[in-house]
Amino acid sequence: MDYLNGKLYLICAFSLAGTSVISARFVMGKLGTFTITAVSLFFALVFLVSLCGKQLVRYIPSMSFRTFLFLSLQALCGIFLFRMFLLSGLYYTSAGEAGILTGATPAITAFLAMVVLREPVSRRKLAGILCTVGGILIIQGILTPGNGLSLEHLGGNILVLCAAACESAFNTLSRISAVKAAADLKESSSPIAQTTIVTAIALILCLIPAMLEHPLQELSGIGLMEWAALLWYGVFVTALAFICWYSGIKRCGAFTAAAFSGMMPFTALLLSTVVLGESADYQQWLGGFLVIAGMILIGTEGRDAASPLSRNRKSRGKEQVKE
Template structure:
């Protein structure tokens, strides 16, 4: 398989797993506190990654202070802030709506690249960004109406939290391109997971001390395992293996797979109703993605 096609496959698999995190996160926050569950997730990821990188690469690489700082910020954005905003957002809105909103990631990446990487978008890209934002607006306006589709205790606030998660995820996806050292996907995944554990550990320990662990069902523990082994380890490995082989704009297009996976899994696993507002919002967002990708 050509290297470019292999990179596309890695990016696709990563986004399918990230899309599944919307469904897994909804199940997880129903049973476990956010910080405790996230700390367990990264602890499990490190239990898997550290022995492997020790055997395959002799341990963690030596990096400059600037690179360590960039990776710490990357983990703060993608591992910590993205997770916190997404999981708290899922306590207030439905996973189907959250899945649609996460599909604005390409548009968000385009805006960040324009502002900070001096990648000036064309009129077509700007139209795509506005169309993607219109999709989010449709979802929020409909769910704010008195007879809007059910989606959670406070769907508008929940959707805004998920949108903030998209911002941090976009920063997470782009920061990797600024690291000069040739790091392996295994090394980056391990370092990001290590920082992720450090960010969540203080509050995670506090929540664990005030949580009745015996009340957590086997399903809750199983979802934590899935989040750690698949959404963290495998998704990170797939993404970091692909992102270094393609331009940021190309990688951004592949994030469109994430909302499709989230919508399908929300319907199949959670029985989440997918109404016209999600379909309309998704159509707007995907239309914007098509314009951006072209």
Template structure:
């Protein structure tokens, strides 16, 4: 197969992202979410400088000339996404969280349609409706009486907000990456996001206990830094470079699949019928919206 290596990289990226849901849930069992996020993104920034041999001087210049874009990316995609994502994992099943995250391309398409006036075709709108129905099915656990009585799981709602924040990040990134290299952008947003988490980590997270974290906690953090961020990100953009963003975007549908599988295997979570139906609707909606012959939005989740 001509692009076998490229396809393998894209699948691996989705595997590492999907597995990251239960792995992160293990980590925040022992580490306060604010501390977890601060350490993760600070380490990511350091490793990006080292691995991709980025010039610190050049990074400072890029930050000064693109501060508004980088600040908004860090605020939406690192800080706000990180807060709601990590607290979602504290209150909800990792499998539910991963399924809700699968709707990110749909939410991104809607935001881009509203803010950037990008075209959303008739079939794309049907896809949006399908994915929205899937989210409702997951949040309600298949019982629509929960919606009527407003008895939602707090973690599910947190993940819905987190997914929306990542969608805003995706839309902002699309404009920002016309002005700055993608690896420089990720490095700077990681550092700025870590800075945003620093004070909350001190005030609420008791970061002084960092030396007492168990091995499980450090393994979880290491996985999120090295595999779920550095490797997955590099593999993903290598795939986009080889076969383009449109064809690569199809692979995003694998993320919630691997998230659910590993949540069941690693955390012994029970996979329910409502998750199967809701997950199918979400993924079907994303596939329909991202059909190649439709003129629609295609941004990585």
């Protein structure tokens, strides 16, 4: 049941994250990259502090320096660098294509799980990784003869792929942190408190570059739709998505997280056609299908190695039996 709940948390997390490309489209060209990030993080932080103020006061004193360091790295990779690359890439490519290109995240995360976390890889998982890579190549148009893709468009897609790599690094760091926290019985992890701290650190990182974009002048010129997009970006894409993420990653392994991160490009592709009215040709849909197929192959092979949470509970149960 714990493992199933973890999967549901991950589906919610990446589905909400997939709406980031759409909400960002409403403010692109009207606000600077770091202004968008800083304002949305401010909304997220206000929401989170009102949600878990007392819990945060209890969690911070018990937090070790190692945990703080890992959360700082997660804020750098998962929010600051991810949004910097994604928002910069959206200036040169479409929201639908950018959303699908974030589908590189499962393959990169699976690769890091093998290299960094030493998680075993089976033929099915390897096939899932190859499906994801093939989908990215088809979306990019590399396999299409006579592709007339401009260098500017290619540069935008490369920036989006850099965002996917940052997301994968965040996923791996979160998994390492979850395992270490579960191994240390003295330190309990709180998804809401973790999300609040990561959001606060990322906001601090964004403040200086945001001030260079003259944010007050830009913010005074936007309308209700843009403010609503920023609020959505903060509360749903950041706060709720990260709470679901931290709740899921402590119950599931890195390969499961890699698989369900494919929900991000799938959600972005659907919403870009429905909400923004962007057209997707057969090549994009074929690439998207391969990305989803890779997600299914990686995620349906069977349960990962026992989650740190379940292992922790089992070890406690054995200790109680011995006593």
